Amino acid sequence: MIVIDPASAVPPFEQLRRQLIDDVSTGTLAPGTRLPTVRRLAEDLGLAPGTVARAYRELESAGIIETRGRNGTFVAPQGDAALREAQRAAASFVDQVRTLRIDPEQALALVHAALRSAPTAP
Template identity: 40%
Template sequence: MSGDDLALVLDLDAPIPPYEQIRQQVSAHVSAGSLSAGDRLPSARALAADLGVAVGTVNRAYRELEAGGLVVSRRRTGTVVTGAPTVPDSVQRAAEELAARGRAAGLGDGALLDVLRGALLAAPAAHPVRASSPPAPAR
């Protein structure tokens, strides 16, 4: 699949904002290998028209993807996939096994994602991420 053939589906009634749905789906396509380094994504205007959302919605998704290092946006070349982050084979196999087992048990994608998010919360982080807090008042 190239960026021109990008198949995204939005659920405008979902609690997840449309920009986040776009970000998640593009990220999933990159992780699955259906989008590769060098593939161009549709222009924000074209994708917005295809999905029936505002151009700003697509621009926000593209900014989030760029912040995550999955794409780079340039004026003349548009938004281009930089590539998937390197995932160890053992982690990829475990993810595929989780997906297969979950589907075999009749779980939907949302339920599987909830299971994974729960496991992430329960697992100790190698580098804890701290929520930003306001600076302490000067004394």
């Protein structure tokens, strides 16, 4: 069950995105599961349709969900979605580190420091 905390510092689209990733990772949402339409989920959660649409777009670009035109939106069938998203983020970070010509050891130290200081996900 998805719950959005309006008092949270985390934006609603990010809360929704994270919860859907968690549900896919834990198997609560199995591959091939049909998701509610943007309008239906927005109505159910008391969110603007644009908020839900943004979360769906980001999840689709990460390969976690897929849209099949008029047939709807479904959980993507391949692999661990959270791991795939983390791999994409890591590859993007590596590209940026190389562009900035930062030493790999220093880049890893930055990642370790960020992980230690980041708040835990809700």
